[in-house]
Amino acid sequence: MKLHLQIKMNEALFLRNPEGSELGKNILKHSIQLIFKAGFEAFTFKKLAEDIGTTEAGIYRYFENKHKLLVYLTAWYWGWLEFQISFQTNNIKDPTVKLKRVIKLLASAVEDDEQTSYINESLLHQIIITEGTKAYLTKQVGEDNKQQFFKPYKDLCAVIGKIILECSPKYKYPKSLASTIIEMAHFQTFFMNNLPSLTDFGKIKKEAEIIAFLNDIVFTSLKKS
Amino acid sequence: MKLHLQIKMNEALFLRNPEGSELGKNILKHSIQLIFKAGFEAFTFKKLAEDIGTTEAGIYRYFENKHKLLVYLTAWYWGWLEFQISFQTNNIKDPTVKLKRVIKLLASAVEDDEQTSYINESLLHQIIITEGTKAYLTKQVGEDNKQQFFKPYKDLCAVIGKIILECSPKYKYPKSLASTIIEMAHFQTFFMNNLPSLTDFGKIKKEAEIIAFLNDIVFTSLKKS
C-alpha cells in the first residue's frame, strides 16, 4: 500500500489549492527547483511559468505573489517535519533519547521521501536553510501571523518545547531553546558550507559535528536544572 | 573634545565613499530610516532619492544596488559593535564578567550614540535584527565572502569566540557558540516582539529575559567543560 501523506494547509495561503490539480503540483515542484537554483530574490513567476510551460497568469491563479508561495512552502515543510518527528519518535519512552532524535532530524540532510511526488523534500530542506527565515523576517509578519501562516512552525516549536520539559521539568526556557535549536540547526549548516569561520566545523564539514554541538548545548543546559 | 569614530569600510562595498560627502551621508542616514520604516523588500533607490531630495542616478553613483547598501550597513554595524565591545570590556580581567558584558551588549537595545551624526545606531540595530541575515542568506554569499564583505561579522565572532575560550579553554565549539549567541540575541528579540509563542518571554517582553536565557545557555555549556 502506498500511503498518501497530505498536509493540511492553511487556505489563506493560496487562491486555488495547488495540491488539487496537475498545474498546481507542477507549480510546487518547479518552484522548489527554481528557488533552489536561482535563490528567492531572483525567483519570479515569469521564470517559473516558462519552466512549467504555462503562463504567468496561470501561476497567479494559484498564488497571490511569491511571498505567499514561500510561506506556503515553509509551512508545508514544518508540517512535514512535525510529522516526521512524531513518526520517528513514536514509541520512544525516554525523553532524552527522543530529544536526541529530534536534534538529529533537525540537523540532518533530508532524503527525498517519494511519498509526495511533487515535493522534493531534500531540495525543500535546503531551501528552508537559506530562505526559510525570509518567510517571517518581513514588515508583514504581524498580519501574516494573525492569519496563522506560521502555525506549523509554532506547533513544531511547541512539540519540541514539550519534549524539553519532559527531559527537565524545571527548565525555564523550553520554547526559546526549541526555537534556538531549530534555527541553529539551519544556520550552523549554512555557515559550515558558506562562511565556515563562523563555526568550528569548517574543515570537517560533517553534519554529525553540528548535531554534537547542538546536543552539547541542549543537554548541558538541561542537566543543570 | 568630540571623538570622531570612523569605521574603516571595505572599498568594494561602494562606488563612491558615502562618508566623504554630504549626499553620501544623507544616503546612509535616510536609507536607515527608510529600511526601518518600509522593510528591505519595499525599499527602493527611487524612494530613497525622493526622501533625500536627489535623484535615483545620484544614489547609484554611491552604491551599485540595494544589496550592496545593506551589506555596507551590516558591515558598519558589526564594526561598530566590535568597537563597543572592546571599549566596554576594556580593563575587565575576569573573562566571565567580560562575556556577560558581551551578551548584554548583543541583546540590548542600542541608544543612538551621537558620535556619528549620519548613523542612527538605535534604528540600525533594529534593522539588523530584521534584515541583517539577508545580507548573507543569498546565492552570492560565496562571491561576497571572497570580497571580504563579511569580515566585520567574522571578526566579531572571532573576538567573542576568544573570550569563550578564556572562560573555558577546553570548550569545543567557541566559534559556533559565538555565532549562536549573536544570532539568537537577534532572533529571540524578533520572536519576542512578533512571534512571542516561539519564546518564553511573550508576556514580559523584556530584553533582560533574553539576556538571562543566553547567559544560562552559555554558562552552563562552559561550566561543564
Added chain:
DNA sequence: TTATTTATGATAGTAATGCTATCATTTAAT
C-alpha cells in the same frame, strides 16, 4: 585668476518585474 577636474542635478530611456484583465478553448461535472 583661469582652467580643469569632480560632484551633483535633470532628464530620458530601456528591460525586467509584478501584477490585472479579457476572451477563447479545453476539460470536468450535472
Added chain:
DNA sequence: ATTAAATGATAGCATTACTATCATAAATAA
C-alpha cells in the same frame, strides 16, 4: 447535452532596477 470550472493566449500597465547623457555648480590645481 449543457453548464461550470480550469487553462492558455495575449495584452497592458505601473513600478523597479538600472544606464546614459548633458548641463551646471563647486572644489582644486595651474
